[in-house]
Every structure is written in structure tokens, then in C-alpha cells.
Amino acid sequence: MTAHDGPEELEAQFAQWRRYVLRRRELQSVDADELEDHLRGSVDELVAAGLSPDEAFLVAVKRMGSLDELSREFAREHSDRLWKQLVLTGDSGNPAAGPRSRRDLWVMLGCAAGAVASVKAPALFGLSVDDDGSFYARNATLFALPWLAAFLAWRRRARPVMIAVLVALFVLGAVAANVYPLADDSQSVVVTGVHLPIALWLVVGLAYVADDWRSSRRRMDFIRFTGEWFIYFVLMALGGGVLAAFLFNTFAAIGIVPEAFVSQWLLPCGAAAAVVVAGWLVEAKQSVVENIAPVLTRLFTPLFTAALLAFLVAVVWTSHGIDVEREALILFDLLLVVVLGLLLYSLSARDPLAPPGAFDKLQLALVVSALAIDVLVLVEITGRITDNYGGTPNRAAALGENVILLVNLAWSAWLLLSFLRRRTPFAALERWQTGYLPVYAAWAWIVVLVFPPLFSYA
Template sequence: MKSSIYNNLNDPEKLEELYQSNPKRFAEAFRELSPYLTDKPGVDFWMARLDYQKTETPAEKERYRNSLWLLVLCSVFAIFLIRLPDIAGWKAEEFYPPNAPFIVFAAMTIYIFFDRKRWSKSRFGQVIVLLIVPAIYINLLPGYFNNDISTLIYIHSPVLLWGIFGWVYINFNRRDLSRRAVFIRANGDIIILTGLFLIAGGIMTGLTLGLFDVIHVNIEKFYLYNIVPAGLVSAPVVSLWVIRHHPTITNKLAPVIARIFTPLVFLSLLAYLIALPWAGPNLFSDREFLLLFNLMLLAVAAIIAFSISETKQKASRFNLAMLFGLTIMAGIANLMALVAIVHRISEYGITPNRFSVIAINILLFVHLIFIGRRLGQVIFQGKKVQVVEKAITSYLPVYLLWAGFVVFFFPIIFGAY
């Protein structure tokens, strides 16, 4: 490292590359060399940079402590909500399907609202109303609706709660599309960190139960009944706290994951579409396979949005080409699903499920066309990646409007089904 530093003292970019490759080793080597480099330009700058330590002001320390207390309170709130069936004597199988999304998003929304320098009581009142109204509405729905309508409402209500969380996250500025892009990026970071926390929690659970089993103390029932649910509902809030106060953790991790997963998803979807004509299940006749196919499309669309949000302004043409190809293949797969759904409707008539599936496929197909067109402009016309971000973020309210339509109007339209 010493020789590399000495040989590149006049090349700032190379020095930065050496530093980024191993900051600790670079700092040690540079400090050892510094007494012999007093006449070299740039040495004072690097010494100041390596020796710099940010001193937190009392206000910053106080804000950090407050954020920790807020994290604890929101986690306790989520844990309280998940234990409501035991406290109130309700049936768990009736409570969790409609309320599980509310437990997670309510805690995250309240956390992000108060984790700011400024907030207003009137805004807080609006947020509480927006959270509580869907929760009360869903829990008070009459029981005579069939399972299809109830399931559709349970599937779409998290989208509404996610929209409320996003509205608070972007600080109620719904016109600023750049903030929506930041919110999409934060969603990917939350999913990554939550997954890591859950994996670590699973490992810790196995070790803990194993250690207590060795000394013949049975804590399995208590641990699985109390600790595991608390960890599950707290993990997203903890992830949100990490993103807010330790952003460097995910700033490097998320882009790497995006770059790795995009080609893998591209190859997987390509192989899937090639193998589909020879596969056993048929989109036109197998209802479960069609639903699974649509879930796969939604997952691919989410990966495209996340990957683009993590793509910097000077993105590599390879990554952009992968995203462009992935968008085209997702559009082809979406078109196949649309044809299959139209076929099923013509054969068996309209139902709440079929109407919902064809609508979301149309919305997704239009969105993929917008994204693909913008990606093509970036690749072939040299436009900036921000035009693709705009194509993604400007369309998000369409999904929220559709989710609201399903939740509040499907019971009226299809109430007789």
C-alpha cells in the first residue's frame, strides 16, 4: 500500500481508489509515509481528511437519544397491537388477516412522523384519521361477503397503508417526484435490512432454544409465543431507524444487491418464458397458476423500480440494458397474462377476482410501457436516468387509487357475489 500511495501522489483519482479499497490500511500507510512527504502537494489535505472526527453537537446528541426512545415506543406499540387478541380475548384467526398490515405500517408511520425536527398537531391528526379509518372499516365489514371479496380487500388494504406511510415519509409533499424516488429507495433498503434482521433473529432463536434445551429448560413455548412475534413486528421499525440515522450502512449495500439481482432476475424470467410453452400448467385453464404468474409479474415490476431507484446518474450501459430487457420481458409476460384473463372471463364470466386481476394487469402493462420507453430514451438517446425515475414515481398514485377502489367499492359492486 505504501508504494502504491507514493507512486500515485500526483493522481488524486487513484489515491481515492486506494482509499476506498481499504480505508483503514490506507490511513495507516499514509500516516507512516507523511513525515517523508512534507514537500508533496495534497499531503496536508489527506492528513486533515484522515484525522478528521466529526464532533456531535449537544442538539444532535439529544436528537439521537430521542430517536432511540421513539424507536422503543413505536416497537412497544407494534408489540401491543400484535398482542391485542390475547388482551381483548379476540380470535387470532379473525384478527390478524385484516390487521397485520396495520400493525406494521402504523408503527412505521408514527415513527417517521415524529422523527423530524418539526411536526404539527394538525398533521398528526390527519395521519391518525387516515390510519384508523381503513382499519375500522375493514374490521366492521359485514360477514356475509364471500371469501373472494374479503381476500381482495385484505390484499389491497396494505397498499393504502403503504401510501399513507409514503405520504408521511415524503413530508406530505406529494408534488415532489424526487422525494417519491427517495421513498422507493427507502422501501428497498427496509426490505433488505428487515430480511437481514429476520435471518439473524432466526439464527439467534435456534441457538437460544438449543442452549436452553441442553440444560433441560424448556422455553420454546414462551419464546415462540412472545419473543418471536415481538421481533417480527419490530424489525421493520428498527430497519427504518437504521436507514434514518445510519444511512451509510445501506448506501453501499443496496446498489450492490440491485446490480447483482437485476441480471439474475433477467436470466430467470427469460428461462421461465422459454420453458412456459412446454410446462404442465396452462395459463388459460389453471387458475392458481395464473394468480401465481401475476404475483411473479408484480415482484418483477417491484425489482425493476428498486433497481432503477438505486441506479446512479452515470449508470453502466450493461445495467441499463438488463433493466430494459427485463422490462420488455415483463411486458410480454404481462400481455400473456392479459390474454389468459380475457379468455377466462369470456369462458366463465366476470367475478371479483377476475375483474381485479385484469385491472391490475392493465395498470401494470401501461406502467411497463412508460418505463420501457423512458429506458429506451436513456440508452439510445442519451437522456438522464431521472426520466425513468419520473416514469415510475408519477404513476404510483394510480396504484393507490385502484387499491382504494377495491377496498371501498368492491363490497358495493360485488356485494351479491
């Protein structure tokens, strides 16, 4: 094959490689599809870097290594597959997977216990959830996320250098949350309480990708992990709420009011432990949540699209400006984050080889609607800052976030449109989203570390 060969010759190479893969009896067609997707993604990246298609194919195949090594990696990432033992041990009767699962369980329980201990440790110094809400608002994610990161780093066998980086970032977050002299009613408390979880969750992402932190595919895996983790956590939170209500009402029926136990122990300790347990469940693949999540995105994408379009119509019809006070800013930012989340999780669950369809057009409508709302909010925020209202930590943080979201949504809309017109491969959209994650991390850390002194701890 020469450097001038076209798509037909490249597809022939893919077909030949696929036939070779399917010679392995333990690999099914669906497994070959995912392996081929991995290869195609690597080829797309190399072509985008300037290689010719045939050169990109050869380099990508060599990077993947032998089929045995690739199958082992694939099996570790899909631990629910029945052929895991065949690939990992070469002997279907070898119980090697069992000890690994049990070790995961014990490590998870240890990390969950650590999260619970972290929640209750401040009580030793006289700090309580009810009386010191500002402290807990700033430090809530510092109680649990380091333990989730520890579990993931152990699962990935992270190298000492990576572990040191993770520890340093969590220590930096703890210092930023507690060293500044912030009053309980300070806007910086709210700004820190909102942005520190974002910064620390992306540190968890660093633990998840471990030594593959430059890999676009591993970053997309983390996005998928985030969606599945959120669903597990919400399900456990709902169950915990039912349990708390049951305990409260049943004990109240016999004259015992367990309000202190529920508020001081059950809810905070349960929430901290659930953060780690949810991560373990995603890793263990012990249910079909990974199949439910894409269904939820299919359900809520049209609903949110309709809601955003209705809001834009109402703005035009009434000619009423958007209120950009603190609560409204948080609401609109959450709305844009939800839209971005729907887009990201839809991308992570989509077959990258499938042609453009109606759902892709719906996603474009969702992104364009969110983009229009983002522009309206930016105009209002800029107007308030330049008028007599002046700048505040809330407005400055919201301005930066909306600019960042504007850039992301605008380029996402362009890439979606190009994909629908068959001018851009789907992999370009994936690479854009995964490559943009460090921007969110950088901004979150800037807000947490720089904004409090910049605005005189107001």
C-alpha cells in the same frame, strides 16, 4: 445568456455554480455531485414544464435558496456524514447531534413498544394468533405500520394537517379491514390481506415525504427507503428465526416446550417491533446496507431476466397456457412486483448523469420480458372472466393490477429505449415512476373498500 442558448451555455452555468459550491471547505466533491444532481433534476422538471434552459436554471437556483440552507437540508438527509456537525451547528465541537440521535432512539423504542402492544391488544378480547387467523391476516399491517408512520412523521416534524390525514387514512384502513362481514374462507379476506398493506405502506410514504409530498425527488427517496427498509427487515427476520429455533431446541432439551411463547409472543411481537426498528436503522444509516442494496439489484437483475426469458421460451415451445387460479395469480403478480422493484431500486441508486450503459440495456430486456408475461396473464384472466368461469374478487383484482402494471411497464420500456437512444433524459424515467405511485395507492384502496360489497362479500 439568452433564451436561445444551447446545452453548452447551460453546462457552463452548472460549472460556475459547482465552482461556487466547492469553495465551501466542508463540502467534498461527492457532496457537490449530489447537490448538482438535485439542481439538474429541478432544471429538467422546469424545462419539461415549458421553460427555456436558461430560465429553468435561474428559477431552479432560486428555489434551492442559499447554499447554507441547502447544506443544512442535505446534512439532515445524510446524517452519517462527518461534516454534519459543521453544517448543522457551525461548530465541530458542538454535541447537538448527540441529543437528536438519542431522542430518535427513545422515540423509536416508544413506537416499537406501541407496535408490540398493538399486536397483543386483541388477546384482551379473546382473539389469538392461532385461533383467529382471518382477523390477524386482515389487520397484520395495522399493528405496526401506524407506529412506523408516527416515527417518520416525528422525524419530519409533520404539520398537524398532515398528521390528521395520516390518522384518517389508518382509521379508514382499520374500518375497511373489520367492518365487512367476511367469512374466514372468503376470497375477499385474501384480497384485503394483500391490498391493504400496499395502501398502508403508501400512507407510510406520505409520512416519509411529509410536507414535500409533491416532490418527485422525495418520492424517489421513499422508494430508496423502501428497499433499504426491506433489507433491514429481512436481516432481522432471519436473525429472529435463528433466535426462535435456538430457544425452542435448547428449552426442549431440558423438557420444556416453549411453543406457545414462540408463536404467541416472540414471533408476532418481534415482527411488529422490527417494522419500526428497521425504519429507524435506515434513517440512522448505521451500516452499509445502502451500498449493499444496489449490488443486490445488479446481481438479481440478470438472474431474473434470464428466468423470465426462459419462461417465455418454454411457453412458446410447449404452447401451454398459463394457469390463472388464485395461487398462480398471486405468484405472477409477485413476480411482476419483484421486477418493478428491481427497476425502481436500480433507478434510485443510479447516477442520473451517467451515460447509457450495458446494465440499462439489461434492464430494458427485463422490463420487456415482464411486459410479455403480463400480456399473457391478462389474456388468460380476460378469457376466464368472459367464459363460463365468471368474475371473482381474485380475478378482478388481478385484472386491474395487471392492467396497471402493463401501463407502467410499457411506458417504462419506451422511456428506457429513448434513454438508450439518447433522446430522453434519465430524469424522465424517474419522474414517471414516482408520479405513478398514487395510481397503485388508488387501486389498492379501491380493492379494499369497494370489492367486498361489490362481490357480495364472497
